[in-house]
Amino acid sequence: MKKLLSGNEALALGAYHASIMVAAAYPGTPSTEILENLSRFDDIYAEWSTNEKVAMEVGLGASYTGARSLVSMKHVGLNVASDPFMAAATTGINGGLVVVSADDPGMHSSQNEQDNRHYARIAMVPLLEPADSQEAYELMSYAFDISEKFDTPVLFRTTTRVSHSKSVVNVIGSRKTPSRQPNFCYDQTKYVMLPSYARLRHPLMEERLAKLAIYSDTFPLNRIISGDKRLGIISSGVAYQYAREVFPEASFLKLALTHPLPKEVIKQFAGQAEKLIVIEELDPLLEESIRSMGIEVTGKELFPITGELNPDIIEQGGIKAGLIKAAPKQKSDYSTPKLPARPPLLCPGCPHSGIFFILSSLGHRSSLPGKPSRKPKMIITGDIGCYTLGANPPLVAMDTCACMGAGIGEALGMEKAGVDDKIIAVIGDSTFLHSGITGLVNAVYNKGQITVIILDNRTTAMTGHQDHHGTGITAQGQQTTAVDLAQVARGVGVSNIKTIDAFDIKALRAGVKSSIESPELAVIIVQGACAVHIPKSANSRAIEDNLCDTCGLCLLIGCPAIRNEDGRVYIDASLCIGDACGICQQVCPHKAITSTAIKDEKGNE
Amino acid sequence: MNKLNLMITGIGGQGVIAASDIVSGAALAAGLDVKKTDSLGMAQRGGSVISHIRFAQKVWSPLVKAGEADILLSFEKLEAARWSHYLKAGGIAIVNNYTVPPPSVSLGKECYPDDTEITGILKQRTDRIYFISGTAFAKELGNVKTLNTLMLGCLSIFVPFEIDIWRDCIFGRLPPKVAKLNFSAFEWGKTEMERILNTRRSA
Numbered sequence: 001m002k003k004l005l006s007g008n009e010a011l012a013l014g015a016y017h018a019s020i021m022v023a024a025a026y027p028g029t030p031s032t033e034i035l036e037n038l039s040r041f042d043d044i045y046a047e048w049s050t051n052e053k054v055a056m057e058v059g060l061g062a063s064y065t066g067a068r069s070l071v072s073m074k075h076v077g078l079n080v081a082s083d084p085f086m087a088a089a090t091t092g093i094n095g096g097l098v099v100v101s102a103d104d105p106g107m108h109s110s111q112n113e114q115d116n117r118h119y120a121r122i123a124m125v126p127l128l129e130p131a132d133s134q135e136a137y138e139l140m141s142y143a144f145d146i147s148e149k150f151d152t153p154v155l156f157r158t159t160t161r162v163s164h165s166k167s168v169v170n171v172i173g174s175r176k177t178p179s180r181q182p183n184f185c186y187d188q189t190k191y192v193m194l195p196s197y198a199r200l201r202h203p204l205m206e207e208r209l210a211k212l213a214i215y216s217d218t219f220p221l222n223r224i225i226s227g228d229k230r231l232g233i234i235s236s237g238v239a240y241q242y243a244r245e246v247f248p249e250a251s252f253l254k255l256a257l258t259h260p261l262p263k264e265v266i267k268q269f270a271g272q273a274e275k276l277i278v279i280e281e282l283d284p285l286l287e288e289s290i291r292s293m294g295i296e297v298t299g300k301e302l303f304p305i306t307g308e309l310n311p312d313i314i315e316q317g318g319i320k321a322g323l324i325k326a327a328p329k330q331k332s333d334y335s336t337p338k339l340p341a342r343p344p345l346l347c348p349g350c351p352h353s354g355i356f357f358i359l360s361s362l363g364h365r366s367s368l369p370g371k372p373s374r375k376p377k378m379i380i381t382g383d384i385g386c387y388t389l390g391a392n393p394p395l396v397a398m399d400t401c402a403c404m405g406a407g408i409g410e411a412l413g414m415e416k417a418g419v420d421d422k423i424i425a426v427i428g429d430s431t432f433l434h435s436g437i438t439g440l441v442n443a444v445y446n447k448g449q450i451t452v453i454i455l456d457n458r459t460t461a462m463t464g465h466q467d468h469h470g471t472g473i474t475a476q477g478q479q480t481t482a483v484d485l486a487q488v489a490r491g492v493g494v495s496n497i498k499t500i501d502a503f504d505i506k507a508l509r510a511g512v513k514s515s516i517e518s519p520e521l522a523v524i525i526v527q528g529a530c531a532v533h534i535p536k537s538a539n540s541r542a543i544e545d546n547l548c549d550t551c552g553l554c555l556l557i558g559c560p561a562i563r564n565e566d567g568r569v570y571i572d573a574s575l576c577i578g579d580a581c582g583i584c585q586q587v588c589p590h591k592a593i594t595s596t597a598i599k600d601e602k603g604n605e
Numbered sequence: 606m607n608k609l610n611l612m613i614t615g616i617g618g619q620g621v622i623a624a625s626d627i628v629s630g631a632a633l634a635a636g637l638d639v640k641k642t643d644s645l646g647m648a649q650r651g652g653s654v655i656s657h658i659r660f661a662q663k664v665w666s667p668l669v670k671a672g673e674a675d676i677l678l679s680f681e682k683l684e685a686a687r688w689s690h691y692l693k694a695g696g697i698a699i700v701n702n703y704t705v706p707p708p709s710v711s712l713g714k715e716c717y718p719d720d721t722e723i724t725g726i727l728k729q730r731t732d733r734i735y736f737i738s739g740t741a742f743a744k745e746l747g748n749v750k751t752l753n754t755l756m757l758g759c760l761s762i763f764v765p766f767e768i769d770i771w772r773d774c775i776f777g778r779l780p781p782k783v784a785k786l787n788f789s790a791f792e793w794g795k796t797e798m799e800r801i802l803n804t805r806r807s808a
């Protein structure tokens with residue numbers, strides 16, 4: 001049957017058809033939909049884990065009992081999970097274990113750009129790279145077979161463009177009931193990595209890699225597509241698709257198992273091509289390995305090492321190398337005009353808006369239109385989530401954002417270094433559970449005086465509203481015990497804890513002011529459900545033109561429903577969520593914002 | 606219709622991705638190879654969204670090359686201008702006549718280009734520019750969210766899949782509650798586009 005599937009959907013279906021029993025993940029773009037899709041099958045167990053490290057451990061434990069399991073995460077997730085990943089590579093597995101790393105070249109939704117193919121080398125494990133949804137589907141069953149045949153976890157690397165593109169998949173398989181009953185075979189030499197046993201594993205890992213190298217040369221999806229012998233192109237992943245588009249005549253060696261490399265196949269292919277180039281996204285892994293085999297090859301000289309590739313960029317590389325001719329110039333040379341950017345914004349009714357408005361105002365970050373800007377006060381260490389948008393204008397109320405969970409540790413470090421400023425760490429609820437708790441334990445224990453604001457919006461909003469351990473609902477929709485954030489804070493030794501309604505501007509202002517003055521570490525839990533979960537109420541807010549003096553204070557909330565067109569400030573009623581929010585009404589110094597006035601609503605046409 | 610590079614653009618929340626899923630599904634149902642890919646900034650709502658859709662007997666790259674889009678379907682005027690460099694010379698631009706000022710404009714830091722500027726930008730590529738009062742009509746229909754299927758109706762004049770294919774794809778992709786209304790919006794869009802083409806021809 002032919003279906004139009006995203007790479008992530010195809011990958012999940014492939015894993016399901018490969019008879020997996022357990023799936024574990026922490027959300028992260030572009031990997032999130034893998035577990036979302038798997039969680040819909042009720043004959044497998046699928047969970048959102050607290051973080052990627054835990055997900056990896058759950059997958060590893062399941063594998064030890066013989067169950068096939070899949071663990072998925074975004075590229076930086078593998079940094080978090082790298083410790084158990086290396087452990088898995090060392091002990092080996094029992095049931096097939098596939099680790100999906102969804103990389104994000106071009107950083108569509110990430111804090112850094114890293115090429116996780118490197119992890120396959122460090123861990124000495126096989127690496128598979130699909131180039132579209134069809135391959136994502138097909139490669140999954142190979143991945144589990146390879147994992148079991150060679151007693152190794154398999155690293156399955158996709159990228160945003162593969163995970164999030166949709167293409168046609170010929171769904172040929174179906175799920176077979178797993179043949180093995182889960183059963184843990186006691187074997188300390190394999191599973192207890194005391195140095196004496198671990199020492200036995202390293203030579204086995206080397207042996208494994210050597211066997212895999214032979215296998216790679218026979219792998220059916222590492223294949224040569226014969227064309228014009230003057231140009232041979234070696235490629236993998238989505239870069240291969242772009243290359244086929246740009247060089248339709250060339251010969252190709254299309255790789256899917258890229259670690260260890262199929263050296264014999266590469267030698268054979270290189271021997272037939274007059275000129276050999278490698279087209280790969282991000283780091284020159286294939287290129288350098290091939291060059292180290294003594295084969296002459298070009299790659300990163302022509303195609304950039306940073307950012308996402310696309311057919312235009314590859315064409316430019318081809319022109320530079322004289323491999324293709326530049327297209328005839330368009331008649332009218334196209335000038336790209338400078339247009340106002342349209343960055344993503346906190347939604348209308350977002351529970352993060354109020355607290356960021358307060359931080360922005362207390363921290364002197366924004367100023368009224370026409371007024372000079374002020375010198376910032378307070379340091380606001382941030383974290384990752386929808387609330388990172390609080391760093392954008394008009395709020396500008398975040399000063400650091402490194403990686404998940406970093407804000408609390410950074411805040412303590414700044415305090416201990418001795419800065420004079422008040423320091424506030426802001427962190428989302430899912431992020432706090434992911435990796436903020438350990439930072440809080442540390443800050444309390446080491447007598448920090450920082451203020452920690454936890455944004456409890458009852459969801460993992462940024463990645464598409466997954467439940468988390470604070471919501472009380474599992475990935476497969478079961479009720480469970482929700483973590484009580486205030487109790488956690490109390491449990492680790494915080495005594496100054498406030499819980500404040502996210503839409504109560506006065507209370508937020510008072511709460512932040514008293515917490516930063518407090519001589520001990522303070523925790524503020526800002527509670528308000530994500531606006532996407534709130535049904536829109538009829539009572540949208542409106543601005544009474546005769547009362548509004550267009551001071552622009554309400555515009556500093558950064559609410560997308562509040563607009564200024566040609567000097568008139570108005571609220572787009574179709575966006576405002578009404579009674580559930582009301583922040584602008586509390587902020588307006590002229591009481592010009594009312595709930596019912598459905599005056600001359602600007603239709604905006 | 607056996608080969609097309611299409612771009613759909615708009616603002617997060619306007620239904621660009623659902624629209625792109627529907628056209629892609631229609632191309633598959635019509636027996637073609639299809640690839641599509643969406644780019645949306647880091648969050649859910651409010652940012653600029655672009656979807657690339659390609660169909661043919663065989664498609665390699667999911668991304669359209671700059672200057673090679675046959676059609677640019679835009680749900681907002683500034684977004685039409687922003688992505689216009691993807692349009693091929695003489696391509697078709699179908700633009701919802703609707704303005705959403707981005708934050709920098711609301712804060713008075715930048716200016717929203719006026720209609721002459723937007724048309725001027727598009728004209729560097731093509732004269733085949735069609736403005737549609739999509740949002741206004743979708744509001745009249747009672748649900749602004751039908752804008753995306755309405756715009757697909759306009760598109761359908763240039764992408765002549767059978768009407769049953771379009772209907773099945775709309776009903777297959779959208780919740781049953783709203784699918785019918787969306788199909789009405791689609792039909793309105795189709796009629797409106799026909800009307801515009803006829804007036805231009807007779808002019």
Ligand SMILES: Cc1ncc(C[n+]2csc(CCOP(=O)(O)OP(=O)(O)O)c2C)c(N)n1
Nearest residue numbers: 028384385386387428429430431460461462
């Ligand atoms: C290690 C790692 N895993 C996953 C992500 C992707 N990610 C970024 S923020 C975030 C969680 C956001 O949830 P929350 O903290 O509750 O904030 P919200 O978006 O709801 O405001 C996730 C999963 C990441 N950036 N890094």
